[in-house]
Amino acid sequence: MTLEPSERVRAVPPSGIRRFFEIAEERDDVISLGVGEPDFSTPWAARDAAIHSLERGRTSYTANRGMADLRESIAAYVDDRFDLAYDPGEEIIVTAGASEAVDLAFRAFVDPGDVVAISQPSYISYEPGVTFAGGEVLPVPTREEDEFRLTVDALEAAGAADADALVLCYPNNPTGAVMDRGDLASVAEFAREHDLAVFSDEIYAELTYEGEHASIATFEGLRERTVVFNGFSKAYAMTGLRLGYALAPAEAVTAMNRVHQYGMLSAPTTAQHAALEALDSCDGDVREMVDAYDRRRRFVISRFREIGMPCFEARGAFYVFPEVPDGWTAEAFAEELLREEGVAVVPGDVFGTGGEGHLRVSYATGLEELREALARIESFLDERV
Amino acid sequence: MSQREVLELLRENARYAAADVARMTDLDESEVEAAIEDLEAAGVVRGYQAVVDWDRLPDERVRAEVELNVTLDRETSYDDIAERLARFPQVKALRLVSGDYDFDMEVEGDSIREVSRFISEKVAPVPEITQTVTHYVMTSYKENGIELGDGDDDDRLSYTP
Numbered sequence: 399m400t401l402e403p404s405e406r407v408r409a410v411p412p413s414g415i416r417r418f419f420e421i422a423e424e425r426d427d428v429i430s431l432g433v434g435e436p437d438f439s440t441p442w443a444a445r446d447a448a449i450h451s452l453e454r455g456r457t458s459y460t461a462n463r464g465m466a467d468l469r470e471s472i473a474a475y476v477d478d479r480f481d482l483a484y485d486p487g488e489e490i491i492v493t494a495g496a497s498e499a500v501d502l503a504f505r506a507f508v509d510p511g512d513v514v515a516i517s518q519p520s521y522i523s524y525e526p527g528v529t530f531a532g533g534e535v536l537p538v539p540t541r542e543e544d545e546f547r548l549t550v551d552a553l554e555a556a557g558a559a560d561a562d563a564l565v566l567c568y569p570n571n572p573t574g575a576v577m578d579r580g581d582l583a584s585v586a587e588f589a590r591e592h593d594l595a596v597f598s599d600e601i602y603a604e605l606t607y608e609g610e611h612a613s614i615a616t617f618e619g620l621r622e623r624t625v626v627f628n629g630f631s632k633a634y635a636m637t638g639l640r641l642g643y644a645l646a647p648a649e650a651v652t653a654m655n656r657v658h659q660y661g662m663l664s665a666p667t668t669a670q671h672a673a674l675e676a677l678d679s680c681d682g683d684v685r686e687m688v689d690a691y692d693r694r695r696r697f698v699i700s701r702f703r704e705i706g707m708p709c710f711e712a713r714g715a716f717y718v719f720p721e722v723p724d725g726w727t728a729e730a731f732a733e734e735l736l737r738e739e740g741v742a743v744v745p746g747d748v749f750g751t752g753g754e755g756h757l758r759v760s761y762a763t764g765l766e767e768l769r770e771a772l773a774r775i776e777s778f779l780d781e782r783v
Numbered sequence: 784m785s786q787r788e789v790l791e792l793l794r795e796n797a798r799y800a801a802a803d804v805a806r807m808t809d810l811d812e813s814e815v816e817a818a819i820e821d822l823e824a825a826g827v828v829r830g831y832q833a834v835v836d837w838d839r840l841p842d843e844r845v846r847a848e849v850e851l852n853v854t855l856d857r858e859t860s861y862d863d864i865a866e867r868l869a870r871f872p873q874v875k876a877l878r879l880v881s882g883d884y885d886f887d888m889e890v891e892g893d894s895i896r897e898v899s900r901f902i903s904e905k906v907a908p909v910p911e912i913t914q915t916v917t918h919y920v921m922t923s924y925k926e927n928g929i930e931l932g933d934g935d936d937d938d939r940l941s942y943t944p
Binding site for chain 2: 413423521523693700742769
């Protein structure tokens with residue numbers, strides 16, 4: 399055979415932001431609000447632990463599911479923070495980033511032809527992941543009127559009652575939306591009633607600015623049908639270290655581990671040592687980062703409203719999702735803004751149905767840059783709108 | 784408490800405009816200005832200064848950390864001694880500390896000679912001071928919570944998902 403891409407690969411279009419990246423590379427004065435990762439460095443204690451692990455030569459494979467003491471720390475952490483009780487011996491698997499955990503779940507539980515409902519707009523990797531696993535994607539658009547929360551009405555309108563699984567991501571990338579216990583209760587009921595497996599990406603759980611993060615897995619009858627994804631990239635600013643985890647019933651973790659042990663063997667050992675230290679001693683760093691994000695969040699929402707771009711009250715992650723002015727597509731607005739003012743934002747439709755007419759704006763950058771970027775956007779509006 | 788939030792932001796960057804502090808705290812600009820006035824009036828905020836990396840300037844600036852031991856009597860308290868020392872403009876900081884010595888004093892001058900003379904002629908002769916140990920600052924790496932290195936470049940890509 400020749401190296402002809404498979405049908406599954408051909409079915410996945412190239413990333414919608416690649417062209418923007420190339421335009422941004424042509425300028426040296428770009429302020430990027432298009433970055434989906436923290437601007438903070440990994441807390442020093444975690445980096446120091448990683449360095450120390452290298453000095454001691456701790457570079458061997460770990461157990462497939464991750465170091466036992468790390469899994470114990472994760473179990474204690476998720477129980478303490480989110481009321482999620484999982485057995486570190488059988489119900490936790492440590493992965494190379496939460497992205498690997500998502501991929502493992504799709505490959506472990508989605509059969510060819512299975513329909514996977516995906517709440518949208520959402521992180522761009524879910525659709526390809528389902529496609530690579532042979533599943534069918536069913537977009538479930540959320541609406542600004544609902545503050546981009548997933549509702550039973552939206553699920554029913556999309557035909558999700560006939561789906562096999564549901565993917566949700568709250569706090570949400572790209573909208574910054576959150577769902578509290580009241581919001582989740584009806585979705586949990588829907589999942590039970592229609593016998594859906596639930597894949598809940600909670601990577602931004604720590605970045606919840608008003609109230610407490612709630613996990614759908616804590617609802618009656620949901621634990622046995624849910625895989626929870628989380629990790630260290632966002633809360634602990636450890637994106638490049640690639641460390642995440644999944645929480646699920648023992649049989650589900652066993653299935654995911656079957657894929658993981660052949661494809662990855664084990665998550666990066668150095669990163670596991672960093673994560674162990676992060677859970678042990680970096681709570682204060684996380685609080686400081688979250689406080690900083692919260693101040694920027696308020697600043698950015700306030701400025702967008704001042705300059706006449708409606709912006710709903712995002713309460714999680716580090717994104718806001720303002721509306722583009724009438725007469726513009728999100729893509730055209732984002733491209734012109736980048737070319738003329740050197741401000742990089744991501745058009746909302748990149749993130750699926752429901753994202754049209756909006757921009758994803760990351761506030762994971764310093765306040766001075768945010769202030770300058772908003773001034774440039776204001777100037778763009780004055781001249782072009 | 785909003786006043787506390789305002790204070791934390793001033794400590795982060797005292798040059799933030801009141802309007803920006805208001806945006807970050809969901810307060811009105813007038814509320815921010817009032818909070819700052821209250822903090823100043825109550826003596827909580829004592830002043831605003833630049834954090835300077837003296838090593839980046841061509842002219843010399845000499846700083847020393849001085850340990851001071853004192854002896855007290857019924858007529859003289861720590862406060863009395865501190866008040867006397869703090870009046871000298873060369874003394875930039877003065878703290879009563881626990882441990883092997885009593886006062887930790889930061890002194891600045893234009894030369895080692897100037898700092899040495901100040902300590903030997905103005906500080907050491909104070910009757911209650913029994914010992915001075917002077918440590919000249921060779922390199923400063925962090926001041927007032929701000930690292931003085933070149934910092935880490937933002938090596939993130941301009942677009943990530």
